[in-house]
Amino acid sequence: MSRRGLFIRASSCSNGMMIVKLGGSVITRKDRYRSFRREVTRRLAGEIADSGERVMIVHGAGSFGHLLAAKHALHEGRRSEKQIPALARVMQDVRDLDMKVIKELADALLPAVSIPPAACARMKAGVLDTLDVRLFRDYIQLGAVPVTFGDVVLDDVKGFSICSGDQIIRMLAKEFAPKRVIFCADVDGVYTADPKSDQKAKLLRKVDSTYLRKLSRGTSYVDVTGGMHGKLSNMVEIAERGTEVLVINGLEKGRLRAALEGKEPVGTRVVGV
Amino acid sequence: MSRRGLFIRASSCSNGMMIVKLGGSVITRKDRYRSFRREVTRRLAGEIADSGERVMIVHGAGSFGHLLAAKHALHEGRRSEKQIPALARVMQDVRDLDMKVIKELADALLPAVSIPPAACARMKAGVLDTLDVRLFRDYIQLGAVPVTFGDVVLDDVKGFSICSGDQIIRMLAKEFAPKRVIFCADVDGVYTADPKSDQKAKLLRKVDSTYLRKLSRGTSYVDVTGGMHGKLSNMVEIAERGTEVLVINGLEKGRLRAALEGKEPVGTRVVGV
Numbered sequence: 001m002s003r004r005g006l007f008i009r010a011s012s013c014s015n016g017m018m019i020v021k022l023g024g025s026v027i028t029r030k031d032r033y034r035s036f037r038r039e040v041t042r043r044l045a046g047e048i049a050d051s052g053e054r055v056m057i058v059h060g061a062g063s064f065g066h067l068l069a070a071k072h073a074l075h076e077g078r079r080s081e082k083q084i085p086a087l088a089r090v091m092q093d094v095r096d097l098d099m100k101v102i103k104e105l106a107d108a109l110l111p112a113v114s115i116p117p118a119a120c121a122r123m124k125a126g127v128l129d130t131l132d133v134r135l136f137r138d139y140i141q142l143g144a145v146p147v148t149f150g151d152v153v154l155d156d157v158k159g160f161s162i163c164s165g166d167q168i169i170r171m172l173a174k175e176f177a178p179k180r181v182i183f184c185a186d187v188d189g190v191y192t193a194d195p196k197s198d199q200k201a202k203l204l205r206k207v208d209s210t211y212l213r214k215l216s217r218g219t220s221y222v223d224v225t226g227g228m229h230g231k232l233s234n235m236v237e238i239a240e241r242g243t244e245v246l247v248i249n250g251l252e253k254g255r256l257r258a259a260l261e262g263k264e265p266v267g268t269r270v271v272g273v
Numbered sequence: 274m275s276r277r278g279l280f281i282r283a284s285s286c287s288n289g290m291m292i293v294k295l296g297g298s299v300i301t302r303k304d305r306y307r308s309f310r311r312e313v314t315r316r317l318a319g320e321i322a323d324s325g326e327r328v329m330i331v332h333g334a335g336s337f338g339h340l341l342a343a344k345h346a347l348h349e350g351r352r353s354e355k356q357i358p359a360l361a362r363v364m365q366d367v368r369d370l371d372m373k374v375i376k377e378l379a380d381a382l383l384p385a386v387s388i389p390p391a392a393c394a395r396m397k398a399g400v401l402d403t404l405d406v407r408l409f410r411d412y413i414q415l416g417a418v419p420v421t422f423g424d425v426v427l428d429d430v431k432g433f434s435i436c437s438g439d440q441i442i443r444m445l446a447k448e449f450a451p452k453r454v455i456f457c458a459d460v461d462g463v464y465t466a467d468p469k470s471d472q473k474a475k476l477l478r479k480v481d482s483t484y485l486r487k488l489s490r491g492t493s494y495v496d497v498t499g500g501m502h503g504k505l506s507n508m509v510e511i512a513e514r515g516t517e518v519l520v521i522n523g524l525e526k527g528r529l530r531a532a533l534e535g536k537e538p539v540g541t542r543v544v545g546v
Contacts, residue, residue: 084416088384092375095387099372102365111361114368119392119408135392138427143357154411 017054017140018180018260019169024060024150025186026250027101033067034093036100044184044256045101045108051260054145056136056172057105057112058165061150064097065090069152069162075126077158087160091118091152098149105145113144117151117163125157128167133175166234173238181243182259183235184250189268190232208271209236232270240272290327290413291453291533292442297333297423298459299523300374306340307366309373317457317529318374318381324533327418329409329445330378330385331438334423337370338363342425342435348399350431360433364391364425371422378418386417390424390436398430401440406448439507446511454516455532456508457523462541463505481544482509505543513545 022044029035048055061069069075072086098114105112120132139146148168155161173181193201204211212232239245248255248267258265295317302308321328334342342348345359371387378385393405409419421441428434446454466474477484485505512518521528521540531538 078415081416084384085382087415088379088386088417091386092372092379095368095372095375099365099368102368106361106365109358111357113361113364113391114389115392116387116389118386119388119405132392135427142351142360142432143354144361154408159415 016179017056017176018182019056019058019172019176019178020048020256020260021165021169021181021183022057022059022101023183023185023250024062024064024066024165026184027059028062028064028097030063030066033063034096035063036097038100038104040251041101041104042107043253044250045104045110047254047257048105048260049108049110051257053260054140055260056140056176056178057101057145057147058169058172059098059101059147059149060165061094061097064093065150065152065162068093074152074160075162077126077155077161087152094149094151098147101149102147105147111144112147113139115139115146115148117148117153117168121151121153121163121168123153123155123158123161123163126155126161128153128163128171129156131168131171133172136172136176166231170234170238173243174241177241178243180259180262181235181238181245182256183245183247184256185247186249186251188249188252188266189247190228190270203266204268206269206271207232207236209240209273212236235270236272239270242272245270289452290329290449291455292329292331292445292449292451293321293529293533294438294442294454294456295330295332295374296456296458296523297335297337297339297438299457300332301335301337301370303336303339306336307369308336309370311373311377313524314374314377315380316526317523318377318383320527320530321378321533322381322383324530326533327413328533329413329449329451330374330418330420331442331445332371332374332420332422333438334367334370337366338423338425338435341366347425347433348435350399350428350434360425367422367424371420374422375420378420384417385420386412388412388419388421390421390426390441394424394426394436394441396426396428396431396434396436399428399434401426401436401444402429404441404444406445409445409449439504443507443511446516447514450514451516453532453535454508454511454518455529456518456520457529458520459522459524461522461525461539462520463501463543476539477541479542479544480505480509482513482546485509508543509545512543515545518543 027041068090102112122130136146150165153163187195190204191201195201235245246259255265300314341363375385395403412419423438426436460468463477464474468474508518519532528538
C-alpha cells in the first residue's frame with residue numbers, strides 16, 4: 001500500500017465509502033411547488049440498500065426550496081424583516097422533503113440519520129465556511145447513514161444564505177476522500193448543450209478540466225441551482241483529489257445501483273487530469 | 274441599572290426573551306406510540322403568538338421518543354449494532370413530531386426554525402456537554418423563533434445518549450439569562466405527591482431549594498423522563514440565577530398566555546433562595 005493510501009485511510013473513515021447526490025430535479029418535480037417524486041425516491045433508496053455499499057446521502061431541495069427561495073430572494077441574504085417568515089417557511093418545506101426522503105430510506109431498511117445544514121454549517125458571503133464533519137464521521141462509525149441536503153444556512157456576512165447540496169458534497173469529499181461520488185441528475189449525464197432544449201446536445205462520456213476550460217461561462221447552459229460550469233468545476237475538483245466522480249440519470253432504473261457497484265452505466269465520468 | 278443588569282444584557286441577547294417548554298405529556302399522549310395532540314399544540318402556538326412575547330421553544334419527545342427509546346435501551350448508549358436501526362427510527366419519529374409542532378407554530382404565524390440537538394449538541398456520559406448556542410442567538414437576532422427538543426444525541430463516552438428537553442433548557446437558560454422559563458406540564462404544577470395516583474397530593478404554589486432538600490430522592494415520585502427531583506433541581510438552579518421559573522398546566526386554556534404576559538395563572542413558582 002502506498003503512503004498516500006495509508007494517509008487517506010488514517011485521515012478519514014471512508015474505507016471505500018461513497019457519497020450519493022440525489023438531485024432536486026430527481027426527487028421532486030422542479031417546476032411544481034412541493035411536488036415529491038415518491039416512487040423515484042423509493043426506487044433509488046432500494047438501489048442503495050441493494051448495493052450493500054456504505055454511503056452518505058446528500059439531496060437537493062428541488063421544488064421544496066428553490067421556488068419560494070427565489071420569490072423572496074433568500075440567496076441574496078438578509079435584506080428585510082419580511083424575508084424571515086419566508087426563511088422559516090423554506091426551512092420547514094425543505095425539512096419536510098428531507099423527512100420524506102428519510103422515510104423512503106428507512107423503508108428500504110437503511111438507518112438514515114438526518115443532519116440539517118441549518119444546524120451544523122456556517123456560510124460566509126454565500127460560500128460554505130464550516131460544516132461539522134465530525135457529526136458525519138461519528139454517525140458513520142455508529143453504522144448509520146448520514147443524510148444531508150441543500151438548505152438555508154446562517155451566513156456570517158449576509159445573515160443567511162442558500163447552501164447547495166453541491167457545496168456540502170465538496171466539503172464532505174475533501175474531508176472523507178470517498179471512493180466515489182455519484183451525482184443523480186434528471187438527464188443521462190453532462191451534455192454539450194442543454195439536452196432539454198437543444199436536440200443536437202450530445203452526451204459526454206468523459207469530462208476533464210481541459211473540457212471545463214473550453215466551456216465559456218457565458219455560453220454554457222444554466223440550470224436552476226446555478227451554472228453548469230460551477231457544477232462541473234466542483235466535480236473536477238473532487239476528481240482531482242483521486243475520487244471517482246460519476247453523473248448519471250437517477251430517473252432511469254438500475255443506473256444508481258450499477259454505479260455504486262462499480263459497473264459503468266450510461267453517464268458521464270468526470271476525471272482529474 | 275445595576276452592574277449585574279448591565280452584565281446580563283451584554284452577555285446575552287435575551288432582552289426579556291422567554292423560554293417555553295412544551296412537555297412531551299402535553300403535546301403527545303405519552304402512552305400511545307406517536308400520538309400527537311394537534312389541537313392542544315395548536316392552541317398553545319396561538320397563545321404564544323397572541324402574547325407577542327419573543328420566545329425560544331423547547332419541546333419534549335413524548336410518545337414519539339420514549340416508548341421506542343426505552344424498548345431498545347437507547348439511554349444506555351451503544352451496546353450493540355442492533356440498536357442502530359432503532360436509533361435512526363427514534364430520531365426519525367422525534368423529527369416527525371418536531372415538524373408537526375413547527376407546522377402549528379407556522380400556522381400561528383410564528384417564524385419557527387427547528388434546531389435539532391442531534392446536529393448541534395454533544396453529550397458526555399449522558400450529560401449535555403456542548404450545545405451550539407450561537408445558532409440560537411443568530412436565529413433570534415434574525416427575528417426567528419428557535420425551536421429545539423429532546424433528542425438522541427452523539428455521546429463522546431457512550432456513543433449516543435438521550436438528551437432531554439430539560440437539559441437543553443438548563444444550558445439555554447445559563448447562556449441567555451431569559452426573563453422567564455415556563456414549563457407546560459399535563460398537571461397544574463408541582464405537587465406534594467403524584468396527583469395522578471395520589472388523591473391527597475397538594476399543589477405547591479411555590480417551591481424553593483429548601484423544599485427540594487426535604488424531598489428524598491428515593492420517595493419522590495418519578496415520571497417517564499426521570500425523577501421529579503431531577504426536574505425540580507434543574508428548575509431551582511435556573512431560578513437561582515435570577516430567572517422566573519413557572520410550572521403550569523399546558524392542557525388548560527389560557528394559562529400559557531397568562532404566564533407569558535406576567536400574570537399569575539394557577540401553577541407553581543420555582544424560586545431561588
